[in-house]
Amino acid sequence: MTTGQCLCTAVRFSLAVEPRFFYRCHCSLCRKQTGVGHNLATLVNARDFRWDAGQASISSWVKPGGYRNDFCAQCGSTVPNPLRGSTYVWIPLGLLDEDLSVQCAGDFCVDDAMSWDTQRSASSHHGSVESLGDLVQELRVNGD
Numbered sequence: 001m002t003t004g005q006c007l008c009t010a011v012r013f014s015l016a017v018e019p020r021f022f023y024r025c026h027c028s029l030c031r032k033q034t035g036v037g038h039n040l041a042t043l044v045n046a047r048d049f050r051w052d053a054g055q056a057s058i059s060s061w062v063k064p065g066g067y068r069n070d071f072c073a074q075c076g077s078t079v080p081n082p083l084r085g086s087t088y089v090w091i092p093l094g095l096l097d098e099d100l101s102v103q104c105a106g107d108f109c110v111d112d113a114m115s116w117d118t119q120r121s122a123s124s125h126h127g128s129v130e131s132l133g134d135l136v137q138e139l140r141v142n143g144d
């Protein structure tokens, strides 16, 4: 069991699995979303995800085109969001309480990275995530 919560602890969730891989995206949207050089996130199968508290505190911002940021309306932390039209839930890794043993499976949108954002994994992609299926495979997410 892996637990996570937002900055103010209103929004809480748990995972039935321990993620083993994460990815980084260096695009301009992910920079704005996080306030730093890249986001750092993983996916879990929806059946391995559970809200424990605070769903009513979640606000959602969706950009035309689909980019979505769900966040705690009280503290502003980005929180998990169910990926539209899929059976996966997107998890911002920094919300997890335990210090998991995880590795970076890939960096995306490295062409958009700021020059001061220099961290890269062995698997660096010039563009964005090609497809959800590819990402699920790279992250070795539990299948259905």
Ligand SMILES: [Zn+2]
Residues within 6 Å of the ligand: 006, 007, 008, 009, 010, 011, 072, 073, 074, 075, 076, 077
């Ligand atoms: Zn909060």
Ligand SMILES: [Zn+2]
Residues within 6 Å of the ligand: 025, 026, 027, 028, 029, 030, 031, 109
């Ligand atoms: Zn991005």
